[in-house]
Amino acid sequence: MAEKVLVTGGAGYIGSHCVLELVAAGYVPVVIDNFHNAIRGEGGLPESLRRVQGLVGREILFEELDVLDEAALRGLFGKHRFSAVMHLAGLKAVGESVQQPLEYYKVNLTGTIRLLEAMNAHGVRNIVFSSSATVYGDPAYLPLDEKHPVGGCTNPYGKSKYFIEEMIRDLCKAEKGWNAVLLRYFNPIGAHESGDIGEDPQGIPNNLMPYVAQVAVGRREFLSVFGNDYDTVDGTGVRDYIHIVDLAKGHIAALKKLKENCGCKIYNLGTGTGYSVLQMVKAMEKASGREIKYKIVARREGDVATCYADPGLAAQELGWKAAFGLNKMCEDLWRWQMQNPMGFSKN
DSSP, rough: OEEEEEEEEETTTTHHHHHHHHHHOOOOOEEEOOSSOOBBGGGGSBBBHHHHHHHSSSSOOOEEOTTTTHHHHHHHEEEEEEEEEOOOOOOOOOOHHHHHHHHHHHIIIIIHHHHHHHHHHHHHHEEEEEEGGGOOOOOOSSBBBBBSOOOOOHHHHHHHHHHHHHHHHHHHHSSSOOOEEEEOOOOOOOOOTSSSSSSOOOOSSSSHHHHHHHHHHTTTEEEEEESSOOOOSSSSOOOOOHHHHHHHHHHHHHHHHHHOOOOOEEEEOOSEEEEEHHHHHHHHHHHHHHOOOOOEEEOTOOOOOEEOOOOOOHHHOOOOOOOOOHHHHHHHHHHHHHOOOTTOOOO
């Protein structure tokens, strides 16, 4: 019998690519999502998952469900026998978290507590958690390895990820039999090479590359570059960008690690290479064959100059390494954007 894996937030950008890789690896994903970051498709199935079904040629099990809903979670765990949970559900906009801290703590922290309680009650003690490089705060040294101090987060979104990491670590210490892999993502970009699924931010994109792609396709007039006076190659911020498919494959490697009764493990998912904002703009101009207009504006509060991963531990212990370079990331992103100029919505 193929193992069932619960994917919370599985209709989102990272979730939908993880679902694709789960099916490819022989798992049966069961997806829950509350449509907070997803477009509603036909027949109640999110459009992203409808397209995943098309790519894999089989049905994807889905329930519209909020992780804050205790009774619904209990019902779900009563209905399925899960071998593990991939926990991706949560609010994720840094700027919005500064304006709405309580909402972020309620959804991200309380939602995770509800999920962990449901898992405990039904004897499911394996979890892969979607964390973030924001837990490192302003880097004390580079590249960032997993031993770097954490908790110096500059916003409630980052703090919520850090607090959840701590909760899961404490749970693994307190109760034998719990296994967790906490994945600290750097900056996922790109799309599945079919161009059928990709990142579809609702409203104004919070992240650089969806914004750049929307400028390239003509949806937005120009990109605002926040600061060009950092101590970097061209004065603009430097980040570690990772192809979304590489990131999704990292989750499959993490699931296999859980089988070793690994306790609580933490891994960076990044490439180990940093690119500046202007280097990313140039790479996207090359992939799209279009000029991308930009304006330099003031620095954004809370931004750090440079941030990139040391992904060595994931290579050593998970046997995982990012395979795709910058050109492939931009080409796949452009294909998605060209085929879906307005994202998943038809208008």
